[in-house]
Amino acid sequence: MTVNASPEYIAAEKEYLFARTNEEKIACLEKMISFVPGHKGAENLRANLRARIAKLKKIQEEKRKKKSGGSRGVKRSGDAQITIIGFTNIGRSSLLAALTNATPKIAEFEYTTLHPEIGTFEYEGCKIQMIELPALTGDLERDSENLSIARTSDLILILVISNEDIDRIFEELKRVKISTPRFVIANKSDIYAKATRADLFISVKTGQNIERLKKEIFERLNILRIYTKEPGKKPSERPLVLKKRANIKTLAKHIREDFVDRFDFALIWGPSAKFPGQKFGIDHELKDRDAVEIHLKK
Incomplete structure (x- = not known):
């Protein structure tokens, strides 16, 4: 300034x-x-x-x-991006509608979703973008184009109803060389009980575990909410979102690149401090919900 x-x-x-x-x-x-x-x-x-x-x-x-070169790019927004993948008629659109503000077309017939559908939801102060991808078909060329979005997302939600679905989708991701972190969700658990290897069992229809799903999504994103603070004032209401293991240097650079060279010290209120307003150097590792007051050299 x-x-x-x-x-x-x-x-x-x-x-x-x-x-x-x-x-x-x-x-x-x-x-x-x-x-x-x-x-x-x-x-x-x-x-x-x-x-x-x-x-x-x-x-x-x-x-x-x-x-x-053919990638179906989607403009990234919010603090994190998640893709929903799975086979046809498994509830991807219904899950997107249940979690976000999106209103995708939902029908009983197969392959209703022809293009990526986008929605967002807020959780614990963070805005999370969710993208429902068209159903997997087993056609490598077609699936590769759709899955290119999943390659750059922060987390892939894999929606299944059986262990066979899990095996087929994991093989598909291996074929197209996608290593994005994944979270396997068994939908329609009120009807089926075949996806025994899923990470979480839900039912979009009955609402079973939908709130728990939001919580687990947030935890798997491995992000930190950091509140900035000016001397003599309260911390900011909206957090800056950084990846876990970020330090004060990461925060300073995020705010403004020249802050790293001008950095003098930081005062912290929150989980990473032993007492309110503890003084730290630039390499101090931050924790979720820290409030940080950066002081620059004069």
Whole structure:
């Protein structure tokens, strides 16, 4: 932040801090530039902001290039992305509707879902994007295209009704070389009891274990909710979401890259501190629900 920054600039910088996508970050940085003072002393700040925008746009372009060549790319949003896969008529669309705000087409006939269906749900302060992929067919070329989304997601929900389903889907994932963490869910457990190797048994129809499913999804994502704090103020209401084993350096870089070089110390309130406001260096490992106050060198 520049010296004598305007309230508008400070507000835009806070928006940037909680931006979840590169598009949102670019918009916030452009807004920050518009509020930078016009005098010569602010030239370095303007140059820094423009460099950050250029870097984000380069990342966007690289992602677009990776998605070319037939991949059915889905715009990532929220704090985590989960894909739902399985064979036809097994309840994938019903599960998506039960967990999220999505309203996919649900029917008794086979292969109702022709394109990825997207929904989101909030759990413990985190926004989780869920994508229902078209049913697996056993056709390697077709399934590979649909499963390309699962390759880059944070977790795959595998919906089954039998152990045979589990074996076939695991073999399919092996064929297309996808190693994304997986969570096997047996649906229709009120009718079937054949998927004895599933991690969790649910029934979308009766609501059995749906709330437990949300909890277990969250736990398997291995994420941390970190609240930032300014001196003399309460922690932020919305957390920043990082991967487990992240340290203060990870957080500082997430907020702003030059914070790593300018870092002096951090004060922490929460599980990783022995007492409120304990002082730590940049390599300290964070824990879920820590509130962190970063102090920079003057």
